[in-house]
Amino acid sequence: MSPAAEKDYAVQMRGISKYFGAFCALNNVQLSVEKGSIHALLGENGAGKSTLMNILYGLYQADTGEIIINGQRENIKNPNTAIKLGIGMVHQHFMLVEPFTVTQNIMLGMEKTRFGGIMDEAATRVEVQELSQRYGLYIDPDAKVEDISVGMQQRVEILKALYRGAEILILDEPTAVLTPQEIGELIHIMRKLAEDGKTIIIITHKLGEIKQSADYCTIIRRGVYIDTVDVQQVDETQLASMMVGREVKLTVQKEAAHPGPAVLDIQDLTVEDSRGIDRVRKLSLQVHAGEILGIAGIDGNGQKELIEAIMNMVPAKTGKILVQGKEIQNHAPADTLDAGVSTIPEDRHKHGLVLDFTVAENFVIENFKKVPYSSRGILNLKEIRSHADELIEKFDVRPAGCAPNPVRGLSGGNQQKLIIAREVDNNPHVLIAVQPTRGLDVGAIEYVHKALIEARDQGKAVLLVSLELDEIMDVSDRIAVIYNGTIVDILEAAGADENHIGLLMAGGKKE
Amino acid sequence: MFSNILLAVTITFMYAAPLILTALGGVVCERSGVVNIGLEGMMVIGAFAGACVGYYSANPWAGFLAAGLAGGTLAVLHAVASVTFKANQTVSGVALNFIGPGLSLFLCRMFFDGATMSKPVPRQMPKLALGGVFSIDVTFIIAILFTALTWFILYKTKWGLRLRAVGEHPAAADTLGVNVYAVRYAAIILSGMLAGFGGASQSLAVVSLFTPTVISGQGFIAMAAVIFGKWTPHGAFLACIIFAFAQAMVVMLGGGASSISPQLLSMLPYLLTILVLVLFVGKAVAPKANGVPYEKGAR
Numbered sequence: 001m002s003p004a005a006e007k008d009y010a011v012q013m014r015g016i017s018k019y020f021g022a023f024c025a026l027n028n029v030q031l032s033v034e035k036g037s038i039h040a041l042l043g044e045n046g047a048g049k050s051t052l053m054n055i056l057y058g059l060y061q062a063d064t065g066e067i068i069i070n071g072q073r074e075n076i077k078n079p080n081t082a083i084k085l086g087i088g089m090v091h092q093h094f095m096l097v098e099p100f101t102v103t104q105n106i107m108l109g110m111e112k113t114r115f116g117g118i119m120d121e122a123a124t125r126v127e128v129q130e131l132s133q134r135y136g137l138y139i140d141p142d143a144k145v146e147d148i149s150v151g152m153q154q155r156v157e158i159l160k161a162l163y164r165g166a167e168i169l170i171l172d173e174p175t176a177v178l179t180p181q182e183i184g185e186l187i188h189i190m191r192k193l194a195e196d197g198k199t200i201i202i203i204t205h206k207l208g209e210i211k212q213s214a215d216y217c218t219i220i221r222r223g224v225y226i227d228t229v230d231v232q233q234v235d236e237t238q239l240a241s242m243m244v245g246r247e248v249k250l251t252v253q254k255e256a257a258h259p260g261p262a263v264l265d266i267q268d269l270t271v272e273d274s275r276g277i278d279r280v281r282k283l284s285l286q287v288h289a290g291e292i293l294g295i296a297g298i299d300g301n302g303q304k305e306l307i308e309a310i311m312n313m314v315p316a317k318t319g320k321i322l323v324q325g326k327e328i329q330n331h332a333p334a335d336t337l338d339a340g341v342s343t344i345p346e347d348r349h350k351h352g353l354v355l356d357f358t359v360a361e362n363f364v365i366e367n368f369k370k371v372p373y374s375s376r377g378i379l380n381l382k383e384i385r386s387h388a389d390e391l392i393e394k395f396d397v398r399p400a401g402c403a404p405n406p407v408r409g410l411s412g413g414n415q416q417k418l419i420i421a422r423e424v425d426n427n428p429h430v431l432i433a434v435q436p437t438r439g440l441d442v443g444a445i446e447y448v449h450k451a452l453i454e455a456r457d458q459g460k461a462v463l464l465v466s467l468e469l470d471e472i473m474d475v476s477d478r479i480a481v482i483y484n485g486t487i488v489d490i491l492e493a494a495g496a497d498e499n500h501i502g503l504l505m506a507g508g509k510k511e
Numbered sequence: 512m513f514s515n516i517l518l519a520v521t522i523t524f525m526y527a528a529p530l531i532l533t534a535l536g537g538v539v540c541e542r543s544g545v546v547n548i549g550l551e552g553m554m555v556i557g558a559f560a561g562a563c564v565g566y567y568s569a570n571p572w573a574g575f576l577a578a579g580l581a582g583g584t585l586a587v588l589h590a591v592a593s594v595t596f597k598a599n600q601t602v603s604g605v606a607l608n609f610i611g612p613g614l615s616l617f618l619c620r621m622f623f624d625g626a627t628m629s630k631p632v633p634r635q636m637p638k639l640a641l642g643g644v645f646s647i648d649v650t651f652i653i654a655i656l657f658t659a660l661t662w663f664i665l666y667k668t669k670w671g672l673r674l675r676a677v678g679e680h681p682a683a684a685d686t687l688g689v690n691v692y693a694v695r696y697a698a699i700i701l702s703g704m705l706a707g708f709g710g711a712s713q714s715l716a717v718v719s720l721f722t723p724t725v726i727s728g729q730g731f732i733a734m735a736a737v738i739f740g741k742w743t744p745h746g747a748f749l750a751c752i753i754f755a756f757a758q759a760m761v762v763m764l765g766g767g768a769s770s771i772s773p774q775l776l777s778m779l780p781y782l783l784t785i786l787v788l789v790l791f792v793g794k795a796v797a798p799k800a801n802g803v804p805y806e807k808g809a810r
Binding site: 059078079080083089091095096097098099100104105107108109110111113117118119160 | 667668669670672673675676679680682683684685686687688689799
């Protein structure tokens with residue numbers, strides 16, 4: 001890193017404002033990033049950090065303000081301009097063509113050719129391997145992207161930017177999909193790139209990673225610039241309160257669990273996917289009344305199929321699923337509900353809500369056939385409305401009185417509150433929560449965690465599936481690690497070691 | 512017996528040429544992420560333009576080229592609707608299947624004194640006589656060349672890489688500076704030209720004039736061949752040969768001596784198409800972005 005005395009900025013953004021219609025996404029925001037440093041951009045969901053970076057990368061244009069790259073004022077009209085200025089971006093959702101090889105993905109749009117159009121893949125391949133070795137970005141240049149791990153896909157994305165001569169690298173939420181080990185590797189790679197003089201901006205809301213990797217941190221809250229701090233000078237709690245604008249508790253408060261008998265009992269369950277490949281393999285698991293069992297694992301290790309089998313959305317190939325001793329596998333989805341299993345689904349837009357229906361309608365979407373919400377096939381709208389009003393009040397869904405509004409207009413946090421209210425109101429024996437805090441900000445996350453713990457304290461068996469290991473460690477009483485469709489180990493959450501779990505998630509052996 | 516086999520091969524290749532050229536158009540279009548159900552309509556306008564220009568110029572090659580031009584022009588409509596205005600691609604394609612035959616019939620009445628069919632062209636596309644009943648249509652040779660060319664462009668050139676990228680993950684291509692709309696426009700127009708050639712291969716080689724029913728489902732059979740051939744040029748080529756063989760069987764077996772009713776026999780190619788679609792559609796993996804209009808900035 002260059003000495004602080006003479007500051008050499010790679011990126012300066014001054015007075016940036018951006019409106020989407022009447023909504024002000026960014027209001028007079030500034031950002032100064034020193035050359036060769038790792039600079040974190042911290043803010044809650046919707047704070048405007050991605051918008052700011054999309055402006056830097058030319059995907060959006062700012063309404064006001066100026067951008068200075070390496071001392072030159074620049075007008076970045078589109079990603080092509082940004083690429084020419086040496087700016088590269090790794091998007092949160094990878095921009096990779098899955099059936100293409102690693103090399104093809106890297107060369108796309110900047111192909112080396114002979115006779116004006118015939119691709120010279122071999123030459124590209126050599127160059128890619130050189131780059132890969134230089135920065136320790138291990139990849140297989142001939143593997144298809146659909147066959148490689150998420151960690152390697154991310155390295156391909158970084159190589160894509162470096163291949164285009166990026167000197168300034170923007171990483172949008174780079175750790176969201178990685179295991180703790182992969183996160184360690186990524187931080188190592190970022191350091192190496194910075195030592196080589198590259199400037200790195202990471203967008204994140206994970207405080208621990210900022211402390212571990214970044215030199216400086218700029219905080220944005222609701223589109224307004226708050227501060228830029230030297231990461232060494234602050235602690236995580238200070239960062240959190242700057243981000244949220246109030247004191248927040250980073251740890252979940254809960255009493256010890258008082259587990260009862262096993263309510264959900266899964267025995268030797270095997271589930272195959274639509275292509276006939278076993279995704280869940282002879283999996284056995286018990287969830288007891290009054291406990292939260294967290295399933296830790298990397299995306300795609302059978303979590304989705306396990307939950308879908310419990311919900312009876314896909315058939316179980318072999319094995320049993322028992323709820324209070326009653327078999328429910330290979331029944332209709334409604335039978336799962338009737339057996340007392342409620343689910344907060346992973347994708348609230350796809351499986352949790354009908355976005356264009358009203359809040360009131362969404363509240364009875366599982367129970368509209370039952371008295372008092374309908375009788376003889378006719379809906380009792382008055383009853384549905386008063387039921388909604390009651391739950392809106394009880395669970396603090398905002399805005400108050402939103403019962404007749406379409407759900408689409410609610411914020412993500414309030415949509416999630418609606419689902420939680422609906423599922424908890426079913427008074428189930430088993431409550432399943434899949435990625436319940438995905439896309440929510442710190443305040444809403446606190447609420448969701450509290451709701452899960454309350455459900456536990458009322459004696460429900462809670463099954464939590466999350467890709468966020470921190471969440472699993474904070475909320476669960478016991479942690480089951482899933483790998484390749486089976487539970488490889490179950491640990492008490494108290495005293496569990498994050499690195500050990502990370503290793504198990506990646507298929508490492510038990511100690 | 513041996514001459515029967517040679518005859519079957521001859522007829523199969525003759526019928527295959529229109530299917531192959533059209534199916535290649537389907538491959539190019541769908542690999543760029545645009546469903547083209549309008550192949551049939553583009554074939555019809557090609558068949559008409561081929562016969563009409565072929566008649567007035569007395570040169571089948573001029574007719575063949577005119578057919579490509581006509582198909583490409585009709586395809587522009589599909590491009591404007593489905594790329595620029597992001598209309599539903601199936602609806603837009605269905606519209607082409609009405610416009611193609613309608614326009615052809617209208618123009619036919621204009622150019623041929625109100626008749627619904629053109630006058631026979633003085634010269635057909637040439638055939639290479641290989642002795643006895645065995646001959647190969649030049650259109651089939653053109654189809655082979657275009658198959659090889661399409662394969663080469665798709666897999667060996669940067670334009671092919673970009674086209675396939677646009678069909679799989681347009682946003683990724685866009686962030687790397689590939690113009691998604693331009694690629695799709697080019698692919699759709701190219702597919703129209705190929706379907707136009709396909710139509711002309713029917714009206715200038717299989718028969719020698721345009722009639723309203725000269726194209727009757729070949730465009731849809733070609734679509735089925737695209738799927739059966741897993742969206743690859745060589746796969747579609749082989750699929751078309753199979754379908755063309757079914758058509759040849761209709762001709763061979765329908766020749767009087769057979770006890771099977773000709774009406775039932777002529778169902779054979781269509782039945783085979785349905786059968787193939789039922790058996791293979793579920794398993795084939797289409798380009799991921801096929802049929803999805805690309806919206807910049809949408810995630």
